Amino acid sequence: MQKINPRTLSGFMELLPKDQLKFNYIYDAIRNTYEQFGFLPLDTPIIEASEVLLAKAGGETEKQVYQIKKGDNELTLRFDLTVPLAKYVAKNYGELSFPFRRYQIGKVYRGERAQKGRFREFYQCDIDIIGDGELSIVNDAEIPNIIYNVFKNIGLSDFVIKINNRKLLNGFFDYLNLKEKSSDIMRIIDKIEKIGTEKVIEELKEYDVNNENIDKIIEFINIKGLNENIISDLKKLNIDNELFNTGLEELEKVLKYAYNFGMNNDVLEIDLRISRGLDYYTGTVYETFLREHKSIGSICSGGRYDNLAEFYTDKKLPGVGISIGLTRLFDQLMELNILEDEQIKVSDMLIIPMTDNYDYIISCYNELVKENKKVQIFYEKRSIKSIINYANNLNIPYVIFIGDDEVNTNKITIKNIKTFEQKTDTLENILKEQ
């Protein structure tokens, strides 16, 4: 028979079991943290009507989406979890309790040009807090604490959460009479870490920002130091612009409350260069970096927005949320080799039958299971060496031999496959020592 090449599409992550276990460890850490903070689970379809999903999309997004024609229906695979959330909240408005705190972890699809580190199918892990009409600024201060706990629970330590406020930036550009260019300027300065100051100046010139203003912008985004100092430096600018001052007030409050939640200058840093590009955001914005690996970019981003679902409903639904691109993050953590092996094991023990007396073997198995041990029996006839190999590959720390001697004496033989320590005793005694 002609065989078909069992290939997996490029841009689609498919892991070997050992790596999948690591992936799931991170997945679970994120999920459990989101749940710990009281977020409700949501699971929306991967396929939606194109007209619903692309209500707001334009240009790049439309080009990248996967579309399906099924009969007369124009369908699209979701490209993020925010648009489905907007649809869901608009659709179920009357049934939800606000503020609606929801998390969703799921696959999304973007048909980008395949390249290293870019995925066409990838997990997003989102939380959002959606208010009905309004949403307290204290929510914005709780978010860094959640980000902090997520990454701590994943096992990462050396990360920093950067924070800024779009009102502050928009107000500042308005004050410089650059209101209409505000979006473009933010998009440009957002790239400064990647492209450098010279290139930023060049690009600003291309947008007809005059030299005086360029100087002021560069000076502004170079305000650095401890958060408290940045706040007082910003106040000293004495900028007479309402939006700017609202932004400054918000930033100050978010910082104060975030400190109450346990944040400090080490993990939470004001960075006036952060703007998150998207016009969608209207207040607080967040990005998260690994201090030692800044090159991999932000590993968790988000912010405050004024109106989640304006394409579907007249209700005003302000929100604040963050998203982790898990597939890319995992790929990069693997590359950096900063995930540990040992903690993940699929079973505690592997029983190796040296006899066909399954009555006794399975009765031992049942006893161990009753004591909450995760046990497997290796039923196949193989060499001991290849069975030990199997246990090693699956990080199973103990093997248990049961042969005729053990059956006759009502004992088992247990062996630690790392230390080669071995002992024969009754199951009861062995359990006592485990």
Added chain:
Amino acid sequence: MQKINPRTLSGFMELLPKDQLKFNYIYDAIRNTYEQFGFLPLDTPIIEASEVLLAKAGGETEKQVYQIKKGDNELTLRFDLTVPLAKYVAKNYGELSFPFRRYQIGKVYRGERAQKGRFREFYQCDIDIIGDGELSIVNDAEIPNIIYNVFKNIGLSDFVIKINNRKLLNGFFDYLNLKEKSSDIMRIIDKIEKIGTEKVIEELKEYDVNNENIDKIIEFINIKGLNENIISDLKKLNIDNELFNTGLEELEKVLKYAYNFGMNNDVLEIDLRISRGLDYYTGTVYETFLREHKSIGSICSGGRYDNLAEFYTDKKLPGVGISIGLTRLFDQLMELNILEDEQIKVSDMLIIPMTDNYDYIISCYNELVKENKKVQIFYEKRSIKSIINYANNLNIPYVIFIGDDEVNTNKITIKNIKTFEQKTDTLENILKEQ
């Protein structure tokens, strides 16, 4: 602005948070049980090359799949988890440890005609044990124990696992000189619960099975009673057919070992009518029914197959596995109203600020979190009634009031929202009583 109707496609399940929590409870019970039994996680892409996914498919399947054209690529959404497993094992053969015990829980897609209880996007929860060249029959005996534990952990009790062996059936039909009609006969008798004996006889006649053979078939599938009695009745038939006798031997062994694993006549029943339709299965077959709700059909099915991946590789890969159609199962359990509400709560406590002193409020929050309480703060300005409503909707059992009195006396006020019991004390004392 013209609003777009925020609809969800029919045939796609999208739950309200309360129901999603119940769904996740079942999802987790299945996943945890699969892991308890030492199955490795697998997560294959939802999109595969059409040529890979449809290697084996024909007729109905091809008509139902969702296909995507993206540039020159013909892509298909997976319609089950078995074909991706076959691809995966063939692709990664050299990297896997056999027997390869894997579970996968994920969404699959079938563009069936939408009707009540039928879903176009649904979760399958599969386990399979794949052998390299051969696979011991004891594996077949472990499966009912896993099924039993899954449903026990979901919280169901009154279910029965039905078991049969295709070799037994094929051997019997061969013995009656009906070998070529074997598949059709199995397909027909598999429906007997639904269509009744008369209709089965009628259909068998349409396939030119003569009256004598029809009598023998009906007599055969009516062999009932305790498992031991069925086995001895089958032996008494003295059928001189090798396949039949291999099947009988297998069935007897599976039963014996399954009893060792703790199964008995109450939960595991031989049923000679069960054949699982698909030619794919070659030995043991399983179906699972809720005794009080047989009408909903099998809630977990599977069986033994000779060769998993013949379309991709020359390696012989026998296996045994089961699948739970979670979305349909959940839908039906909800309909029957047999899932409990109370056990699922998103948080333990909701703090209701009656003051703006967030220093004190958040410090209380931090203390509670440190004691592993799942706590939320309700930051928005709302009436107490509407906040209590929020807690009720989310099954949060306690609310904590913090006003100026509490701040000044360094206390909190806690209220059980079911019993209305309320008390004011230091946080330390209240934690002691929780």
